[in-house]
Amino acid sequence: MPALAPRQGVAVTLPGPADFTAWRQAARGLVAADIRPEQAEWVVAGELPGLLAEAPAPPPSGAPFSVPRAFLDQAEIAIRHSDPERFALLYGLLWRLVHGERHLMQAATDPAVIRLGALAKAVRRDAHKMHAFVRFREVQAEDGPRHIAWFEPDHHIEEAEADFFLRRFAALRWSIVTPRRSVSWDGTALQFGPGGRRADVPPDGAPGDRYEPLWRAYYASIFNPARLKPGAMRAEMPRKYWRNLPEAAEIPRLMAEAPRRVAEMMERAAAAPNPRPQLARYLAPGQLSAPPHVVRDMPTPIDPPTDSTLALAALREELLSRPDLPDFAARATQPVFGEGPVGARLMFVGEQPGDEEDIAGRPFVGPAGRLLDRALAQAGVDRREAYLTNAVKHFKYTPTGKRRIHQSPDAGDITYYRPFLAREVAAVAPRLVVSLGASALTALTGKKLPVLKTRGQVVTALGGQPVFATIHPSYLLRLPDQQAQADGFAAFVADLRAASEQA
């Protein structure tokens, strides 16, 4: 128990209605002096005096204390609320926080905590509406234009929100007048003064501001009469703000005319097309590529092109226009073709493009591709001299939130793309094909061979070409620990080197 006998009560006078620093200092003193919440009375200087006679601040008796940041953050906002009970609410919470309820702010269902949250929320909303609904009117003063606004906030937010308008309009000279306060910026300093009256500010339709009729015309034109939802409008822009919004004068007319305008649109039969439509004659040829030519039935070429480069181009063209692509192909950005010189010594075949390949339209540019690049470099193989492609040419995925998760191609997918791959291999005519992973191996050989047992061996593709089997680099990305990854990478490099030597 403190040495001091409990007093009847203590009245604290704060210098302003939203002066958090002063409240905090006073509250600290009260807690230190062990003044219980019901004994404290809070008065704002200049407002009605309280019932208790003002007493000098009692001497502190307690130890210094700290309160959670969560309380201070909320309290600093909530103190701007116009509710006269706000100071007492804050002090009540402070008292509980330092008397055994240190975790009070997490008690989301405590009535006082809920009340604090509600006050802070109302203040934030009021501030947000002030940012939104202040309307400056430009007036010409002797020394140039000034921007003046009349606004009626619900709470004591003028000083706190002045900075917002300063950050936005530092280049202008402006004043915002409210019933309780006025704020001015003259280009060098913010000045706060007493409140004013609406008559201090030029009224709606005052001559000289040519943007006001333009703004009202914009407001009326952007409204869609076929979507009349006045309740939704009033929820966000309550009537109390309308008298200070010049555009709100349009609302009754817009609402009254809406049903007739919609009825007219509905009744009018679709009009004949404009006999003089907008002409496309200025469009430069080639700027709008023609819709892709769809080949209804894809015959197997009887006389396949003999030139390899032409053969690859024909393959590419066919893949863009085939009408029978699997469903997932339509959800990809683009087919991803092979890349590299015709006649390359080595041809690498992976499984299918991934997210980054689908976006870039190039094979092996994602995480697995970067790993392959590193391994190729270590094995002494120049990527630019090799031909790289995939067994399946479109990205197959499952969307989850912000990512597309790779979905392995099934046997049907591999079978569908196999003729393309076979023709690609034939056109490139490498000395050795390197299959990366199980899907590539199946696609090339037509058999389900186990990769880990087959790796390092040369098997035969359906078309007769020699195929060197190894793992897919993405396998390394999935290995659990660093040591396994390092070992796996070394073995992969060794495979690539062996393949390069055999080619």
Add this chain to the structure above:
Amino acid sequence: MELLRKLEILADAAKYDASCASSGTSKRNSLKGGLGSTEGSGICHAYAPDGRCISLLKLLLTNACVFDCAYCINRASSNTPRARFTVEEVVQLTLGFYRRNTIEGLFLSSGIIRSPDYTMEQVVRVARVLRLEHGFRGYIHLKTIPDAAPELLAEAGLYADRLSINMELPTVAGLESLAPEKDFRRIRHAMAGLRTRIEGAQDEAKTARRAKAQKFAPAGQSTQMIVGADGADDGAILGTATDLYAGYRMRRVYYSAYSPIPDASRLLPPVAPPLVREHRLYQADWLLRFYGFSQAEIMAGGQGGMLDLELDPKTAWALQSRQDFPVDLNSAPREALLRVPGLGAKTVDRLIAARRHTRLRAADLGRLRVSLAKVLPFVVLADHVPRGLDGAGLRQRLLPATAFAAAARPIQMSLF
């Protein structure tokens, strides 16, 4: 033509684009010169009687257009009056409105005239003049033309906070029948290009030394799909939306109920806009992005590829997934709480904080302003065990008695 008349025509022509976001861009102010600021959260400066927010000055540079998209008031064969702003007119309107605090910035789009490059160049020029000649620090959203040259897109991203390409119709078939000049694949290709540039700039900002990184559309890209113009069902719309979110990192996909236009095409006679359907799609979109639902789960709550119009999609899903309920609010993990009808993400976080210190009771939910009628049938609390979870009458009990729901029941929507 008088400026006021042009403004009327070119704002009217722009109103079918639902996007009005001005949030999520880099923070800027004009303390060291220029005009304007952006501070993270967007601001809606007014609301029209259609309930839509007015945050940006939404304009077309011109409504002349060589494309003939059936759903569009500005299509080449439409009889609508045409107008065209000069670059300077748009710049002055933007600055004039901004100084009066009526807008957060500009959302500029355009009909396609002469060529995609010519049109895009004009659009980019407005943004360039605003940024470089007037030091405009407010928000700029530019509509991007998929066929425009890469250099123009690169410059657009330099000045714009957000870029967007509208998909408009969710399926290839829809685009082919109603928007013959648009191409599904070209649109996706252009979106992929934007993602590459946006992510490239983000990576550069992380690694480059301060202020050296080139900015590119810091508020990302968005798109819009029209609902009800073609035959696509909700499943197709949400399927395309999930692909666009995951593939191109869309910040937002907007859904715009096809609304009668003054000069309708013969392909699309005027009907009342499916506003309830649009609302359900937005709710489903939220479930996809913030509540861990998949498109398939959401569609399980509907029928025949369409969402339930009478119930919100989470409640509709819960009714089909009663084996997952009841959920004990005092012990279930966050993911399970997010799936309870009537509990939003914020409420879930407050419940999780509160249950560390107390056993939650029905009265606690009431104090958090949760709709008890919606939540209680699906949850267990210290003093509550739900009854009738398996009963046939549960759906009937959950139907809201609001005017909105009433409007959903008999027909899609009439004016209310």
